[in-house]
Amino acid sequence: MSAQREMKEKNPWPTPVTIIIIIVIGVIAIVALVTVAVLQNKSVPQKYKYGIVLDAGSSHTALYIYQWPAEKDNNTGRVEQTHSCKVKGKGISSYASEPWKAGESLKECMGEAENTVPKERAHETPLYLGATAGMRLLDIVNSSASKNVFQAVEKALQNSPFSYQGARILSGQEEGAFGWVTVNYLDDRLKQGLKTTGALDLGGASTQISFISDNFDGSESPINSVNFRLYGNDYNLYTHSFLCYGKDQVLKMVLANQTQSGATTVLDPCFHSGYNETKNYSVLYDSPCVSGRKPQEAPEKFDHIGKGNFQECQKAVKSVFNFTFCKHSRCSFNGVFQPPLQGPFGAFSAYYFVMNFLNLTDTSMPLETVKQKLSQYCGTSWDKIKRQHPTVNVKYLAEYCFSGTYILTLLTEGYDFTAETYSNIKFIKKIKGSDAGWTLGYMLNLTNMIPAEAPDSPPLPHAGYVSIVTLMTILLIGLLLFVALRIFWPRCSKKTQIV
Structure with a gap:
């Protein structure tokens, strides 16, 4: 008995009860740590x-x-x-x-x-x-x-x-620039610092082209330059808006060219054969895009008759472009500077709606095939077109041949997309559930939702943080168990020897 009492007095280790209490408190503390970490980072109703x-x-x-x-x-x-x-x-x-x-x-x-x-x-x-x-x-x-x-x-x-x-x-420059912001924001290209996508926007009265080009620093044509600093990246954007070159106004310009003589009958290759409508000169020339060209002795009305010929329609459309005047190193049309096209492009608004109706949104299709399909469509009789599309508004239906021809002419003759680069265009309506267009970019700008500098982010994502805490907890529990075993095992062995 005296030997046992002497060993207890000399033994520096705590009693078994004390050790168990320490282990229990340690486990409770670790579980509490994990619980708090998980609850603190748990997603809440948005x-x-x-x-x-x-x-x-x-x-x-x-x-x-x-x-x-x-x-x-x-x-x-x-x-x-x-x-x-x-x-x-x-x-x-x-x-x-x-x-x-x-x-x-x-x-x-x-x-x-x-x-x-x-x-x-x-x-x-x-x-x-x-x-x-x-x-x-x-x-x-x-x-x-x-x-x-x-x-x-x-x-x-x-x-x-x-x-x-x-x-x-909005100015035309703002419309083009905000459209570019929208397309690249929705595609997560700005936040991740990826190569950007150009933006092609077509409305009823104007059209915009915006893209980043390595060959454009703004010096040759400052009016076409917009600078952004977004998420810590600098962008020097080329953008231009052509007023009067939306599809509705171009149609007026093409018709104005065909009625310069004050004709009472116009045979139009951009409308289907069999199409025949009586139209007013006053309505045709009510736009500032064409008002200065109204014939002096024009009659009140004219008969607008369709001919349905894609090749002739394209010639008529090209007549509203000026490809000869250019005071810069290179131009698109009407003397407007444009650097070489670069990268992919998203074409939205009327680009998408027209080409989608014509089933021509697949740009992997060779450009020549696209022209052939459009030529076949334009050559279809008006009666057949109406039978094929009984629910489509007749006014819009009558203009798809013209609109499709104008879009191809604008892209290839105006902006210089070639048979090789045409596939860089993607006709889009929405990106990840949001409509492509200038409105989102406009709101992002006014609400400062896109920072100039990249926002700070935590060193670890939520999942990584929880995983590390959990792993460390398991290691701590294992260490406590190991210590406990090291304590109890030799104590039990000594007790056995003494007895």
């Missing part, structure tokens, strides 16, 4: 903020609603389109003589916006309206009418529950 942009184009107005994570408002939240609404009727510029109707036309889509954005978020949701080429043209012809239209629109938007931020006319 709350969103919203923004609304109205695209007041020449032919129609569209409303887009965007959302992004509320807790990531400072430069890190991904903005996505959550709803869109096409306003019934024509563009707001068409209401120049009845401006109040411009405001009235927006009510239905604004109602949809009120039903989409949560009421508690409405007062903080910014609302913008941007007008493009249609209003640019109206402002040139009648600035007071343009002002009246904007007043009517503003009155309607100010009565909404949203935070109205104003309505204005």
Whole structure:
């Protein structure tokens, strides 16, 4: 007994009960650590903020609603389109003589916006309206009418529950640049610093081309240069907008060229054979793109008769381009500087809708095959076309031959896409659920949702962080068990020897 008492007095290790208590406390502490880490980083139900942009184009107005994570408002939240609404009727510029109707036309889509954005978020949701080429043209012809239209629109938007931020006319350069931002933002090219995609936008009254070129520093044509610093990367963007070269205005220019003599009958190769409509000279020449060319002795009306010939149509379309004048080292058309094309391009808006209707969006198809298919389509009789597409608006249906021919001519003759580079074009409507167009880029710019510098990010992703904590916990538990065994094993052996 005295020997056992002497060994206990000399033994420096804690008693078994004490060791068990220490191990239990250690395990509880480790489990608590893991639980807190997991709960702290656990995803919670997402709350969103919203923004609304109205695209007041020449032919129609569209409303887009965007959302992004509320807790990531400072430069890190991904903005996505959550709803869109096409306003019934024509563009707001068409209401120049009845401006109040411009405001009235927006009510239905604004109602949809009120039903989409949560009421508690409405007062903080910014609302913008941007007008493009249609209003640019109206402002040139009648600035007071343009002002009246904007007043009517503003009155309607100010009565909404949203935070109205104003309505204005975008410059052609802004329209092109913001379209480029949208395409590359949605494709995650800006945040990741990847090679960018060029943007090709086609509307009713203007068309834009925007891309990054290694051969463009802005010095030769500063007016076509826009500089961005986004996510820590610098971009020197080439962009140009051609007013009057949207598909609707080009159609007026082509028809104007064919009616210079004041003819009462026009045989048009860009419309299907069998097409025959009586049209007014006053309506044809009501645009500033053609108003200065109206014949002096023009009759009131003319018969517009289709001929359906793609080759002749292309010649007629080419007549509205000037390929001879160029004071720069190189030009696209009408004396406008353009650097060499570079990289892939996304073609959206009317580019997509026209080519999609014609089943010609597959750019892996050889360019010559595209022309052959379009030639066959243009050569189809008007009666057959109407039978094949009974639900399509007749006005739009009649113009697809012209519009397709114009698009190919603009891309190949105007912008210099070749048989080899044509496949670099991708006709797009949406990117990851959001419409391609200038509206998202416009809102991102006004809300500063894209930082100039790359935002800081944690050293480890959530999954990696939890994995490391869990691994360290397992190692600590293993270490405690090892220590416990080292303590108890020799104690038990000694007790056995003493007995």
